[in-house]
Amino acid sequence: MVSTRLYGGSITQFSQTIKRFGWSATFVDFDDTDAVAAACDDDTRAIFCESIANPGGYITDLPAIAAIADAQGVPLIVDNTSATPYLCRPIEHGATLVVNSTTKYLTGNGTVTGGVVVDSGTFDWMASDKFPSLSQPEPAYHGLVFAEALGPMAFTFHGIAVGLRDLGMTMNPQGAHYTLLGIETLSLRMARHVENAEKIAGWLEGNEHVDAVTYAGLESSPYHHRMATICPKGAGGLFTIALKGGYDACVKFVDSLELFTHVANLGDTRSLVIHPASTTHRQLSPEQLEAAGAPANVVRLSIGIEDPKDLIADLEQALAAAH
Numbered sequence: 001m002v003s004t005r006l007y008g009g010s011i012t013q014f015s016q017t018i019k020r021f022g023w024s025a026t027f028v029d030f031d032d033t034d035a036v037a038a039a040c041d042d043d044t045r046a047i048f049c050e051s052i053a054n055p056g057g058y059i060t061d062l063p064a065i066a067a068i069a070d071a072q073g074v075p076l077i078v079d080n081t082s083a084t085p086y087l088c089r090p091i092e093h094g095a096t097l098v099v100n101s102t103t104k105y106l107t108g109n110g111t112v113t114g115g116v117v118v119d120s121g122t123f124d125w126m127a128s129d130k131f132p133s134l135s136q137p138e139p140a141y142h143g144l145v146f147a148e149a150l151g152p153m154a155f156t157f158h159g160i161a162v163g164l165r166d167l168g169m170t171m172n173p174q175g176a177h178y179t180l181l182g183i184e185t186l187s188l189r190m191a192r193h194v195e196n197a198e199k200i201a202g203w204l205e206g207n208e209h210v211d212a213v214t215y216a217g218l219e220s221s222p223y224h225h226r227m228a229t230i231c232p233k234g235a236g237g238l239f240t241i242a243l244k245g246g247y248d249a250c251v252k253f254v255d256s257l258e259l260f261t262h263v264a265n266l267g268d269t270r271s272l273v274i275h276p277a278s279t280t281h282r283q284l285s286p287e288q289l290e291a292a293g294a295p296a297n298v299v300r301l302s303i304g305i306e307d308p309k310d311l312i313a314d315l316e317q318a319l320a321a322a323h
């Protein structure tokens with residue numbers, strides 16, 4: 001079962017691609033914890049959400065969702081890409097597995113595509129018959145019972161011995177080197193991303209051309225109260241704005257920006273902008289766009305570490321040009 005508030009590519013993966021493996025996913029609004037609990041059944045094998053969702057600025061109530069996963073005996077998998085481990089530590093809130101796209105803040109300069117899976121090592125794969133690849137002899141690896149032989153490292157070793165070996169998503173050494181260099185400055189960059197995002201989101205909220213700003217760091221956000229528990233150092237550098245001029249104004253606004261780079265990535269040191277409805281989320285239906293926080297009148301900003309005065313000046317001229 002997955003949250004409706006996910007990165008567009010993840011929505012496509014869960015609604016389309018996994019069907020080819022014979023799997024399926026139920027999409028649920030994770031603010032409605034009764035609906036999340038009710039959507040679990042004997043076929044449920046995992047619960048998946050993002051800590052701070054891309055692009056909507058939505059913060060998931062991780063402890064509440066973890067409690068449901070525990071009661072159901074399934075792992076909670078949290079995509080922590082937007083928050084990074086500097087701002088949010090999902091395992092401390094009950095996550096079993098954490099996934100991060102290292103393409104984003106962890107590398108920090110858009111030079112590498114990659115990802116990591118972090119295993120809490122706390123899940124009991126033997127407690128039910130739901131996870132036979134780990135609790136039963138694995139035919140793809142000499143009949144090894146991974147959970148028996150490797151205990152808390154069972155999932156990680158299965159991922160390497162079967163997943164990486166057979167499916168081949170191995171990062172090249174040079175890419176890994178760039179990512180490790182990026183991680184060395186993660187704390188400095190994230191603190192500055194948050195500082196800039198707070199200033200810019202506050203400024204945008206008061207702009208006459210802007211209908212709404214989704215940044216959870218703003219007191220006006222319905223998710224602001226979750227920061228204290230989930231991401232006390234800040235709500236990240238990613239948020240959306242809704243423009244009064246709708247779809248056309250969004251396209252013109254993106255074209256008019258000079259300091260913001262128009263790319264699909266997020267989490268670079270440089271400020272980035274994209275109009276999801278015409279690009280990254282174009283494959284989604286209007287209902288999915290709405291649920292993912294990316295309707296036609298919405299632009300996503302990934303605030304970089306530049307001087308915030310320069311960024312505000314650029315936003316000001318592009319908003320004026322677009323309306």
Ligand SMILES: Cc1ncc(COP(=O)(O)O)c(C=O)c1O
Nearest residue numbers: 007054079081082101103113114
């Ligand atoms: C939250 C989130 N998860 C996963 C991904 C996928 O990352 P990658 O481009 O490294 O495959 C993205 C990409 O935008 C993302 O925003």
